[in-house]
Amino acid sequence: MIEVNGKKVEWEKDMTVEKLLKKMNFTFPKIVVRVNGKVIEKSDWQDYPIPDQSVVQAHHLIAGG
Amino acid sequence: MATSIEDMRKSRKVLAGYDYEQAGVEKGYTGKTLYINISDYTIKPKDVTEEMKDIFIGGKGFGLWYLWNGIKPETKWNDPENEIVISSGPIGGITQYPGSGKSLVVTLSPLTKSIMDSNVGGFFGPYLKFSGWDALEIQGKSEKDIVVFIDGDKGRVTIEEVDIDPAASHLVSEQLTELLAENEKDKKNISIVSSGSGGENTNIGILNFSFYDLRRKAARMKQAGRGGIGTVFRDKKIAALAVKFSSLSGRSNNPADPAKVAKTGVKITREINKFDAEQFRMRQIGTANLMTPMNDYDLLPVHNFKYGSHPDAVGISSDTLRDRFTQNMPDGCWVGCALSCCKAVDNFELKTGPYKGDKVLVDGPEYENAAGLGANCGIFDADYVIEANFYCDTYGIDTISTGTLIAFAMECYENGIIDKKITGGLELNFGNADAAMELIHQMGQGKGFGKIAGQGVRRMKQIFAEEYGADPAFLQDIGMENKGLEYSQYQAKESLAQQGGYAMTNKGPQHDEAWLIFMDMVNNQLPTFEKKAEALHYFPMFRTWFGLMGLCKLPWNDIIPEGNSQTESPEKIPEHVQNYIDIFNAVTGKNIDQDEMIRQSERVYNFQRIFNLRLGFGTREHDAAPYRALGPVTEEEYESRIERYDNQLKEDVGIDPSGMSIAEKVKAMRKYREGRYETLIDVVYDRRGWTKNGVPKLEKIKELGIDFPEVVDVVKKNL
Numbered sequence A: 001m002i003e004v005n006g007k008k009v010e011w012e013k014d015m016t017v018e019k020l021l022k023k024m025n026f027t028f029p030k031i032v033v034r035v036n037g038k039v040i041e042k043s044d045w046q047d048y049p050i051p052d053q054s055v056v057q058a059h060h061l062i063a064g065g
Numbered sequence B: 001m002a003t004s005i006e007d008m009r010k011s012r013k014v015l016a017g018y019d020y021e022q023a024g025v026e027k028g029y030t031g032k033t034l035y036i037n038i039s040d041y042t043i044k045p046k047d048v049t050e051e052m053k054d055i056f057i058g059g060k061g062f063g064l065w066y067l068w069n070g071i072k073p074e075t076k077w078n079d080p081e082n083e084i085v086i087s088s089g090p091i092g093g094i095t096q097y098p099g100s101g102k103s104l105v106v107t108l109s110p111l112t113k114s115i116m117d118s119n120v121g122g123f124f125g126p127y128l129k130f131s132g133w134d135a136l137e138i139q140g141k142s143e144k145d146i147v148v149f150i151d152g153d154k155g156r157v158t159i160e161e162v163d164i165d166p167a168a169s170h171l172v173s174e175q176l177t178e179l180l181a182e183n184e185k186d187k188k189n190i191s192i193v194s195s196g197s198g199g200e201n202t203n204i205g206i207l208n209f210s211f212y213d214l215r216r217k218a219a220r221m222k223q224a225g226r227g228g229i230g231t232v233f234r235d236k237k238i239a240a241l242a243v244k245f246s247s248l249s250g251r252s253n254n255p256a257d258p259a260k261v262a263k264t265g266v267k268i269t270r271e272i273n274k275f276d277a278e279q280f281r282m283r284q285i286g287t288a289n290l291m292t293p294m295n296d297y298d299l300l301p302v303h304n305f306k307y308g309s310h311p312d313a314v315g316i317s318s319d320t321l322r323d324r325f326t327q328n329m330p331d332g333c334w335v336g337c338a339l340s341c342c343k344a345v346d347n348f349e350l351k352t353g354p355y356k357g358d359k360v361l362v363d364g365p366e367y368e369n370a371a372g373l374g375a376n377c378g379i380f381d382a383d384y385v386i387e388a389n390f391y392c393d394t395y396g397i398d399t400i401s402t403g404t405l406i407a408f409a410m411e412c413y414e415n416g417i418i419d420k421k422i423t424g425g426l427e428l429n430f431g432n433a434d435a436a437m438e439l440i441h442q443m444g445q446g447k448g449f450g451k452i453a454g455q456g457v458r459r460m461k462q463i464f465a466e467e468y469g470a471d472p473a474f475l476q477d478i479g480m481e482n483k484g485l486e487y488s489q490y491q492a493k494e495s496l497a498q499q500g501g502y503a504m505t506n507k508g509p510q511h512d513e514a515w516l517i518f519m520d521m522v523n524n525q526l527p528t529f530e531k532k533a534e535a536l537h538y539f540p541m542f543r544t545w546f547g548l549m550g551l552c553k554l555p556w557n558d559i560i561p562e563g564n565s566q567t568e569s570p571e572k573i574p575e576h577v578q579n580y581i582d583i584f585n586a587v588t589g590k591n592i593d594q595d596e597m598i599r600q601s602e603r604v605y606n607f608q609r610i611f612n613l614r615l616g617f618g619t620r621e622h623d624a625a626p627y628r629a630l631g632p633v634t635e636e637e638y639e640s641r642i643e644r645y646d647n648q649l650k651e652d653v654g655i656d657p658s659g660m661s662i663a664e665k666v667k668a669m670r671k672y673r674e675g676r677y678e679t680l681i682d683v684v685y686d687r688r689g690w691t692k693n694g695v696p697k698l699e700k701i702k703e704l705g706i707d708f709p710e711v712v713d714v715v716k717k718n719l
């Protein structure tokens, strides 16, 4: 189990940032991802592994109205 | 009506005139307000006092202060003493920092019967200031259509009769620009404010503020859209306001520290040039960039806010709209705005209405137009959205209210509350673009069912219940209005903070006070009531500040500086907040910090709340939200997101939904959500320094320095 934006999410084997965002349906282009406090650059999302028990923040920087 | 500009010129008849010597701008202020009473043709200057500058700052603050002094508690929106006040603000008119040309308009609204304010682009506010006036205060009511001309070059103000048809705003702007300009180049020195026939025939009239686009050779328009300001304008029989100022320069606002202004502007302009294409694509798509993400995250209002997405939304997606916009043209609504988000469709051939066959320039559509006129009415057709957008603007009716009220009428029609007999044959099913278009023409022209619809959702609810026997409770649930103003176009069901951001507002559910949906619902940055309340304190106060200054909100967070994600509060965009403080200090020569910035807003925000109280509004009951904004009203809505709602019942409410009927689930969910909303109100009021009934406490107004005797008096009466 991991935590994504404060909510429990099932951990999966070989989970990467990219796979997690896909699973969460987080399609927005401007997301700041932190895995256990560390900001992960977009260019690393494909390979960056997410270990079980991780705390992930995926903050959408959407300006809105 | 005059058939040529020459005829129009000959028809000009001066009813009153006033010559003045320009005071000149000093650190963002001229120190003078232009007062015009169109009942008795008084035209006179008023001094802007230091106290006004300190407490009310400018823009909306000045508007509220003049209106407070100009009307009585019993004044109605259509009484002669109601005012329309237009003011930019001390920063308004600088050309070095993007988004610095806004005007703020304040009046008593025909929709809410209380205070309305609207923030609008176009050249009028800055030109008004550089012509010598920090604000324009209009009172009275004329017997015949008049035009007010402010000639900042010659220092002359006139009230005139002009042979012009005020029905179509795009023509009024074009013709008056032509009338006043000495040549093509001179047109950029002119700005026109007008409404249209919709201002006469509905309660949702808007004001269009023009700005001349030299490359397109067209007078384009931005809208002061919310709350029926155009209805007041036309009720006063103002056909138009016109200002001319020909000496605009980078120094017109005469800042205390021009080098600092320039330096701060260069920094953000570089950011925009570097990052916009990879961030929000404001220069390519404008605010319509939100269409796709809103649909993807179930936040796009569909079918009168029942749902948050639709498979056909691709028909009006960000990219579909981008392909319709003319690219690589100047699209800023004020000089120097590098974000340039005002998109336009050129040479659009109209298929309906009085201008059928004409090829016109359509400003927009922006997100709100496409979401409201399109998705919320179940119409996913870009051509329809563009045409509806054009007609709303030229008739002078608010696209946001129009979208929400047509969606409401459609749901009533589908529920058999109204039928073809009542609508005069219009089959108002969701998705019927022809019927919706016809209804827009009827509203604009004051015909048929348009006469009822154009009065707004609140009045429609009353009419449907009283005259057609509809269930008032159901209408209350699905009628998306609060305080009498129609909701703007975001689905807030899954964001408690946004529910408050909509309904706990001063003027009604417009998202310009707080837009917290992603922070709350997706990012989960506001997990407690206290955090939500903090956001519902900070953001409305911060965002009020734009309206005091003459600023546009977009360059604050629609472009994100490098390193922002590493800051403590990325959602506040701290670097840009500091830019604003730097600019304010550089323009005015004052020395405020972040705390004082928020206090400047708090003063005006609380004053506006108290102004609402003075008019008989502004208490807790007026912050109630229709249940459609909080949760699923119908079984159909519940079933459409059954997995989500069942989970919430289980995990958040602690009820096992298995074995419950849908009706029981809807009821249990409602009890939970309504309870949370009430708790949120308590916590937010407490954070804002208000009583449980939403009245600012005496110690709060004392602390803010707005404890004038008449203000204290109003508060005491409500404690």
Ligand code: SF4
Pocket (backbone or CB within 6 Å): B098, B099, B100, B101, B121, B331, B332, B333, B334, B337, B338, B339, B340, B341, B342, B552, B553, B554, B555
């Ligand atoms: S960002 Fe857009 S709306 Fe704001 S000032 Fe610039 S062009 Fe106008």
